[in-house]
Amino acid sequence: MWTNQVALVTGASRGIGRAIAFSLAQRGAAVCVNFAERAGAAEQVASGIKAAGGHAMTARADVGDFASVRAMVEQTEAHLGPVTILVNNAGLLYQATLETFDQKQFDHMRRINVDGIIHTTRAVKASMGTRGYGRIINLTSIAAIGATLPGNAFYAATKAEAAILTRRFAMELGPDGITVNAVAPGFVRTDMTQGRLHGAEWHSIERHVRERTIAGRIGEPEDVANAVAFLAAPETGWVTAQMLAVDGGRMDYLACG
Numbered sequence: 001m002w003t004n005q006v007a008l009v010t011g012a013s014r015g016i017g018r019a020i021a022f023s024l025a026q027r028g029a030a031v032c033v034n035f036a037e038r039a040g041a042a043e044q045v046a047s048g049i050k051a052a053g054g055h056a057m058t059a060r061a062d063v064g065d066f067a068s069v070r071a072m073v074e075q076t077e078a079h080l081g082p083v084t085i086l087v088n089n090a091g092l093l094y095q096a097t098l099e100t101f102d103q104k105q106f107d108h109m110r111r112i113n114v115d116g117i118i119h120t121t122r123a124v125k126a127s128m129g130t131r132g133y134g135r136i137i138n139l140t141s142i143a144a145i146g147a148t149l150p151g152n153a154f155y156a157a158t159k160a161e162a163a164i165l166t167r168r169f170a171m172e173l174g175p176d177g178i179t180v181n182a183v184a185p186g187f188v189r190t191d192m193t194q195g196r197l198h199g200a201e202w203h204s205i206e207r208h209v210r211e212r213t214i215a216g217r218i219g220e221p222e223d224v225a226n227a228v229a230f231l232a233a234p235e236t237g238w239v240t241a242q243m244l245a246v247d248g249g250r251m252d253y254l255a256c257g
């Protein structure tokens with residue numbers, strides 16, 4: 001069991017973030033379950049952790065707003081102790097082509113997917129640095145490295161930004177004992193994917209991905225949570241500036257080199 005670990009997981013009310021919150025709590029971390037709107041869902045995650053004997057709290061904060069993020073970090077530190085693990089999971093997928101591009105929607109997505117990572121990292125860096133210890137894990141996507149589902153180009157661009165920030169922050173924070181890594185999920189069953197597709201459309205895309213995946217199936221949130229837990233572990237101190245693809249072995253972009 002991990003001792004004295006406090007994890008802040010952004011966007012932990014649903015999907016991958018929810019699974020990460022449970023996974024880190026299972027290993028002994030106290031968890032702040034961040035959410036944007038769905039307070040009830042976040043409460044359910046925190047209650048589930050507490051029911052299993054763990055420590056958890058919820059915090060509403062828009063990761064795109066620095067003041068709100070800073071207040072959440074202060075709240076977490078007051079209730080659970082200094083944040084030792086930051087998981088930047090909150091994210092938004094806005095689908096568009098060059099034809100349908102909308103600047104406002106793109107800016108909104110980028111504010112969450114990119115600015116969010118900058119704000120949270122800035123908010124925890126001093127406290128982690130003072131203690132000479134920290135684990136930061138950013139959720140990128142295999143879209144950032146060439147997987148090509150239609151309509152995801154602008155989303156992919158935000159995730160590529162998250163990937164380079166991961167490596168650069170690793171360089172900047174490494175001397176303070178803080179590792180910074182990324183997990184790049186493939187196609188995972190969550191509201192982001194399944195929520196927007198129905199019936200035949202969902203089955204068709206699921207089959208499309210399954211047929212191009214070595215493991216022969218799409219991902220579940222827990223598949224990603226396991227990888228995050230590895231990078232968040234106290235003993236994983238000699239892995240930094242890396243991006244781990246967790247995609248069941250997708251072949252449609254591997255083939256492109």
Ligand code: NAP
Nearest residue numbers: 011013014015016036037038062063090091141188190192
């Ligand atoms: P999801 O099911 O859509 O859940 C999104 C989460 O982010 C929710 O908890 C939501 O909170 C939160 N959120 C949204 N805007 C926020 C904001 N401004 N501030 C704080 N929290 C906010 O997403 P998911 O599929 O689990 O994806 C999680 C991460 O993995 C994202 O970064 C996504 O880009 C990445 N990813 C997902 C897939 C996939 O196939 N699903 C693939 C590659 C990468 P509320 O519940 O309060 O709205």
